[in-house]
Amino acid sequence: MIKLTEIVSEKLFCYSCASEELILKYKHSVWFEFKCPLCGQEIKALTLPDSYFWVIFKETEGILKNSISKAEDIILKIIEELEKKEGYASEEKIMELMMEKGYPVDSVREILFELRERGEIYSPKKNKFKMVRMWGD
Numbered sequence: 259m260i261k262l263t264e265i266v267s268e269k270l271f272c273y274s275c276a277s278e279e280l281i282l283k284y285k286h287s288v289w290f291e292f293k294c295p296l297c298g299q300e301i302k303a304l305t306l307p308d309s310y311f312w313v314i315f316k317e318t319e320g321i322l323k324n325s326i327s328k329a330e331d332i333i334l335k336i337i338e339e340l341e342k343k344e345g346y347a348s349e350e351k352i353m354e355l356m357m358e359k360g361y362p363v364d365s366v367r368e369i370l371f372e373l374r375e376r377g378e379i380y381s382p383k384k385n386k387f388k389m390v391r392m393w394g395d
């Protein structure tokens with residue numbers, strides 16, 4: 259389980275080295291993911307409309323090898339649920355749901371790639387995923 263500590267701050271900064279110059283890597287609605295150019299730390303943060311504050315999420319535990327299979331299970335469950343509701347799972351929605359759970363975007367992308375390589379999911383359209391099903395499943 260990844261634990262996140264919330265840091266509320268007026269300034270955006272790297273919690274590993276205190277640098278205030280961060281590179282924006284990814285943005286989805288109120289969610290931002292930055293990378294620190296000095297130490298390489300990836301930082302997830304959100305800012306709410308009408309707010310002067312950032313909420314920076316500090317990971318107290320990263321994705322460890324043995325929790326990757328757990329992350330895979332969560333992704334598969336998300337894809338299954340989205341497929342039931344919308345006919346497919348969009349990468350955007352998977353990212354959003356996984357980020358809410360504290361998983362970094364790069365790891366989620368890697369896992370999606372892995373799952374495709376292993377034939378557990380397939381992509382009928384760009385950035386859309388479906389579960390691969392065997393006859394009789």
Ligand SMILES: [Zn+2]
Pocket residue numbers: 272273274275276277294295296297298299
């Ligand atoms: Zn840093």
